[in-house]
Amino acid sequence: MNTQPGSSLELDEIQGLVLNGYRHHTAARYVMFEIVDAARARAWLGSVVNHLQFGDYRKTPREQPPFIRDVCCNLAFTHPGFAALGLPTIALNGFSQPFQEGLADPNRARRLGDDGASDPTKWAWGGPGRPVHGLLAVFGMHCTPEGYAALKAVIDATLVEANGVRETAVLDTVPTDPVLRKEHFGFRDGITNPQIASLAQPGKGDIIADGEVLLGYENGYGHLPMAPHVPAETDRAGVLAPAVARPGFNDFGRNGSYLVFRQLQQDVRAFWEYVYKAKDAIPGLPAGREGAEWLASRLVGRWPNGTPITRYPERPGPDAEDKLNDFLYYETGDGFGARCPIGAHIRRTNPRDTTLPVPHDVELSGSPDDAEKRKAVLALTALHRIVRRGRMYGDPADPVYDLERLRQCDDKDRGLHFLCFNANLNRQFEFVQSNWAVNPTFAGLSRDPDPLLGARRTVPFPAADFTMPGGPGCPTRRVHDLPRVVEVRGGAYFFMPSRGALRYLAACGA
Numbered sequence: 382m383n384t385q386p387g388s389s390l391e392l393d394e395i396q397g398l399v400l401n402g403y404r405h406h407t408a409a410r411y412v413m414f415e416i417v418d419a420a421r422a423r424a425w426l427g428s429v430v431n432h433l434q435f436g437d438y439r440k441t442p443r444e445q446p447p448f449i450r451d452v453c454c455n456l457a458f459t460h461p462g463f464a465a466l467g468l469p470t471i472a473l474n475g476f477s478q479p480f481q482e483g484l485a486d487p488n489r490a491r492r493l494g495d496d497g498a499s500d501p502t503k504w505a506w507g508g509p510g511r512p513v514h515g516l517l518a519v520f521g522m523h524c525t526p527e528g529y530a531a532l533k534a535v536i537d538a539t540l541v542e543a544n545g546v547r548e549t550a551v552l553d554t555v556p557t558d559p560v561l562r563k564e565h566f567g568f569r570d571g572i573t574n575p576q577i578a579s580l581a582q583p584g585k586g587d588i589i590a591d592g593e594v595l596l597g598y599e600n601g602y603g604h605l606p607m608a609p610h611v612p613a614e615t616d617r618a619g620v621l622a623p624a625v626a627r628p629g630f631n632d633f634g635r636n637g638s639y640l641v642f643r644q645l646q647q648d649v650r651a652f653w654e655y656v657y658k659a660k661d662a663i664p665g666l667p668a669g670r671e672g673a674e675w676l677a678s679r680l681v682g683r684w685p686n687g688t689p690i691t692r693y694p695e696r697p698g699p700d701a702e703d704k705l706n707d708f709l710y711y712e713t714g715d716g717f718g719a720r721c722p723i724g725a726h727i728r729r730t731n732p733r734d735t736t737l738p739v740p741h742d743v744e745l746s747g748s749p750d751d752a753e754k755r756k757a758v759l760a761l762t763a764l765h766r767i768v769r770r771g772r773m774y775g776d777p778a779d780p781v782y783d784l785e786r787l788r789q790c791d792d793k794d795r796g797l798h799f800l801c802f803n804a805n806l807n808r809q810f811e812f813v814q815s816n817w818a819v820n821p822t823f824a825g826l827s828r829d830p831d832p833l834l835g836a837r838r839t840v841p842f843p844a845a846d847f848t849m850p851g852g853p854g855c856p857t858r859r860v861h862d863l864p865r866v867v868e869v870r871g872g873a874y875f876f877m878p879s880r881g882a883l884r885y886l887a888a889c890g891a
């Protein structure tokens with residue numbers, strides 16, 4: 382078994398992207414493909430597996446081998462993709478239901494808020510009639526024309542019909558500024574990500590069980606996540622571990638993870654036009670850009686430089702603030718959202734110690750400030766974490782966010798390739814998106830969807846308010862008519878298999 386000291390993870394088996402966002406690999410390209418000849422595709426898999434990046438480099442300090450590659454490649458498949466490769470039906474049926482049904486399933490689309498312009502029938506890829514079988518994600522160190530040419534060369538050498546696979550969509554990314562790290566609306570991104578317990582850095586918090594991300598390890602409930610198994614006799618090369626508590630079966634899912642991929646287009650001008658206008662309805666805000674930034678930062682829950690509103694309610698904290706993720710809400714005295722509104726994007730996608738109504742209400746003895754109670758709430762919200770791996774695409778808009786300049790800004794396609802890993806699509810990504818983000822009645826609100834993701838979604842009902850709860854000496858304030866500023870342009874649920882699972886697939890049908 383290949384582990385890093387103190388880690389029980391089989392690092393040689395886990396694809397690198399699950400464990401690492403490859404931040405130093407600033408160039409990235411995602412290629413969707415279709416399997417057109419199963420036998421050839423399996424043979425291709427057998428050879429390509431040795432060129433993928435696995436987590437083995439994490440076994441040693443950075444300056445010692447094995448090193449991370451200059452070009453990191455990772456592979457993932459959709460449910461139809463595994464079927465096309467000939468994975469036995471019993472294993473196909475062992476994947477979780479959301480994965481089997483796919484991201485574009487009409488009921489799922491309703492629940493996730495993918496309606497109107499975001500309806501899967503309008504997607505550029507991944508929607509009905511636009512099948513995706515697999516994803517090849519390629520990352521390079523150099524964000525230059527030559528760097529991208531090198532990525533293209535890798536892709537062109539492998540995704541060819543002679544290998545039984547055909548490209549169906551190529552999605553590029555743009556690097557974020559290495560210092561400011563801002564997404565298109567102008568806010569610092571990539572701050573918060575939970576750490577997998579076995580790889581957690583000493584002294585850093587925000588830790589989730591390995592099995593919240595990886596199949597084959599204990600999750601936050603102390604159970605093994607549900608996993609697809611194959612009859613042991615089909616594993617002729619003996620590359621898979623025996624399934625736990627299921628004699629005669631081997632574990633195809635172990636060391637793999639579900640990957641959500643959503644292409645989210647951002648309307649930067651609509652976001653800032655709205656904020657500039659809506660701020661005028663709030664008494665006492667400074668005029669111009671300062672007031673607009675104040676309101677926009679409530680919608681996000683952080684100032685543009687990433688400092689959290691709950692700790693810096695009046696003005697941004699210092700740019701050099703190094704504890705950007707080191708806060709709770711209740712503990713900061715912000716239990717009811719007087720500083721960081723309950724409906725802000727970061728508060729509703731990770732409520733931390735915010736007390737939530739049923740099904741998460743925690744009734745413990747003692748005062749509401751009881752530390753035990755906060756711990757219990759945290760333990761519950763920790764069951765809905767995701768590990769984000771997204772990257773921006775499209776030319777950045779004018780970074781000044783001045784209204785007049787933004788009005789002249791072009792309408793080019795720009796946004797976020799939102800990627801996240803989790804071991805349970807239902808309880809993690811889908812719960813966060815539909816129960817927390819899109820839900821206008823989240824945590825006692827009544828008509829307030831996620832201001833970035835959920836405005837005017839038809840399910841459960843169209844809503845477009847944003848409430849900023851008051852506190853002593855300050856009335857509750859509310860803005861209305863939030864526009865839709867993010868639309869889904871494509872997407873799919875993938876599963877990123879282990880090295881052993883890829884080798885098993887390569888030998889399928891042999």
Ligand code: HEM
Nearest residue numbers: 564568569570571572573645727730731797799813814867
């Ligand atoms: C274009 C769409 C989106 C934009 C512009 C956006 C923007 C941001 C920004 C600026 C942050 C704060 C920086 C950070 O904590 O890393 C953030 C945090 C976060 N976002 Fe998003 N986001 C988008 C989509 C989503 C989606 C679809 C989800 C999940 C359903 C999501 C979940 C989260 C989570 C979990 C956090 C961390 C919250 C925390 O732990 O404090 N985001 N996002």
